[in-house]
Amino acid sequence: MDSRPSARRDLARARAALEVGETGPAAGHLAAALAHTPTLPEIHELLSRLAAGHGGGLDLFPPEPHASAGRLAARAHLLAAAGRPEEGLPLLAAASGHNPALDWAGVPWVAEPALGARIDPGQLARTVMRLCTAVGDPAPTETVGPLRPYLALVRHAVTAHGEHAMLLGAGSALARRLGEVRLAVDWAGRGARSQPSKLGEIWLGYALRSAGRMPEALAALRRAVAYDPDDLSVYADVAATLADLGRLDEALRWTELALERDPAFDCVVHTAHRLRYRADGDVVHLVDLADFIRDHPDDAHEHTDLEECCRNTPWLGGLPAGSPLPAGRAPVNAEPSADALGRLQRIAGQTWPHPPGAYDRALGLVLVEPWELLALLAHPETARPDQQNGLEVWACLGLLHHGTEEPWLDSSRRRLLLGLLDGDVDRVTQAAMFALVAYAWVDPEARADIATVVAGRLTETASGPSARAVAELALATPGLDRPTRELAAATLRVPAVPRQRGRGRSLLRWRRD
Numbered sequence: 001m002d003s004r005p006s007a008r009r010d011l012a013r014a015r016a017a018l019e020v021g022e023t024g025p026a027a028g029h030l031a032a033a034l035a036h037t038p039t040l041p042e043i044h045e046l047l048s049r050l051a052a053g054h055g056g057g058l059d060l061f062p063p064e065p066h067a068s069a070g071r072l073a074a075r076a077h078l079l080a081a082a083g084r085p086e087e088g089l090p091l092l093a094a095a096s097g098h099n100p101a102l103d104w105a106g107v108p109w110v111a112e113p114a115l116g117a118r119i120d121p122g123q124l125a126r127t128v129m130r131l132c133t134a135v136g137d138p139a140p141t142e143t144v145g146p147l148r149p150y151l152a153l154v155r156h157a158v159t160a161h162g163e164h165a166m167l168l169g170a171g172s173a174l175a176r177r178l179g180e181v182r183l184a185v186d187w188a189g190r191g192a193r194s195q196p197s198k199l200g201e202i203w204l205g206y207a208l209r210s211a212g213r214m215p216e217a218l219a220a221l222r223r224a225v226a227y228d229p230d231d232l233s234v235y236a237d238v239a240a241t242l243a244d245l246g247r248l249d250e251a252l253r254w255t256e257l258a259l260e261r262d263p264a265f266d267c268v269v270h271t272a273h274r275l276r277y278r279a280d281g282d283v284v285h286l287v288d289l290a291d292f293i294r295d296h297p298d299d300a301h302e303h304t305d306l307e308e309c310c311r312n313t314p315w316l317g318g319l320p321a322g323s324p325l326p327a328g329r330a331p332v333n334a335e336p337s338a339d340a341l342g343r344l345q346r347i348a349g350q351t352w353p354h355p356p357g358a359y360d361r362a363l364g365l366v367l368v369e370p371w372e373l374l375a376l377l378a379h380p381e382t383a384r385p386d387q388q389n390g391l392e393v394w395a396c397l398g399l400l401h402h403g404t405e406e407p408w409l410d411s412s413r414r415r416l417l418l419g420l421l422d423g424d425v426d427r428v429t430q431a432a433m434f435a436l437v438a439y440a441w442v443d444p445e446a447r448a449d450i451a452t453v454v455a456g457r458l459t460e461t462a463s464g465p466s467a468r469a470v471a472e473l474a475l476a477t478p479g480l481d482r483p484t485r486e487l488a489a490a491t492l493r494v495p496a497v498p499r500q501r502g503r504g505r506s507l508l509r510w511r512r513d
Helices: 004-019 023-034 041-052 069-081 085-098 113-118 121-135 141-161 165-177 181-194 198-210 214-227 232-244 248-261 266-280 284-295 305-310 338-347 355-367 370-376 391-399 412-419 427-442 444-461 467-475 482-493
Strands: none
Touching: 004 023, 004 041, 023 041, 023 069, 041 069, 069 085, 085 113, 085 121, 085 141, 113 141, 121 141, 121 165, 141 165, 165 181, 165 198, 181 198, 198 214, 198 232, 214 232, 232 248, 232 266, 248 266, 266 284, 266 305, 284 305, 284 355, 284 427, 338 355, 338 370, 338 391, 355 391, 355 427, 370 391, 370 412, 391 412, 391 427, 412 427, 427 444, 427 467, 444 467, 444 482, 467 482
């Protein structure tokens, strides 16, 4: 999306405010313009004019705890203009942390080699470390270009300051995120040799992992443990590296050793459940991880283990591939409103991070009445075989958000979803069953009931043409007993037979029990 028109509107307002001496509003408009196009020359020209006529302009952009990215950048540029670029750099990096895809640092003063020589290497290392935390690992593709000026600055600083271990390590972390793996290994190795430390070995281990040099990465991470045997986060790193080397039993022993010290240490809990699932494929480990995430919402680190395990797995991370089931019908004959259909279409999609994520995404459908959600199951948009974006799934997930104050076993949402399971297996029954499965992930008290429903449905269809469709859902169901899981797994081992097109089933009836 082209943001230049918005920037030019703000620029025009800033210019008009300056003409009448309203420097405060002018500063606000310039900050807004920077947030659209941080390198637009006209913005910087006007900033210079503002600074020249207002004692440097710094008082118009005072340091504030929750300043916007545009205000941070404006103050950074004014500090650089005042001959204090080393003070402005952390502010500019903070703006990049707010929105890494914008080219905040693509300005001449950041590219000056003299800044790398002038800035304190420890301060630059801390700035880069904060930036790394904000941009992710690896950095998203659209952010790599805008972040490269910071890497160039680190190069200049490394040239000037030699073997500063903290700077080399932080620079390695940034280089690794930007895909400069060889540079990351070089800098991390130099830092670890210059000043041996736990952190230096961790940086080196991460860089070697990114380079695919797993045995060397493992050795570095083991050295990090030797520096600090009480840092359980490194145990998780060692375990993950062992698993990548195919030494899964050793990896699990490292997680068990760490969990003996602290059963709730988040990094180890996430790694342990991920590796247990990798070892035996039992969804119970992912359900336990989802429970842990729900019960520990304030964990210090952001983890993606659950999402990674669920990705590309039928129903755990999205709709299954293959031939779609026949379209079903709704239990009510009514025309949903355009607003209801629009809300459904806005959230619908073929993928989700994990079942609790799908449940959460459907929360907005609490604004759509249950009868409309049921009517949407028969809407033409949901019945077209060529539009497999899961509208039925999301309509059924929406039902879960109505009447949430009712105890599950006596709830209307349970009764409605069970009613949709009647008849042959089609897209509606499949969607209703997934909604039940997703709810079992988020409500432990409902698991036994839902597992019984799914097990019964699997038994009913075990020898029929829709057995695979139900078996895939069964393997995603929490609390399923072992014999039923084994039946589901055996069903999926049978080669799939192409599904014949058939007529949709008759109108669903209400279940009153």
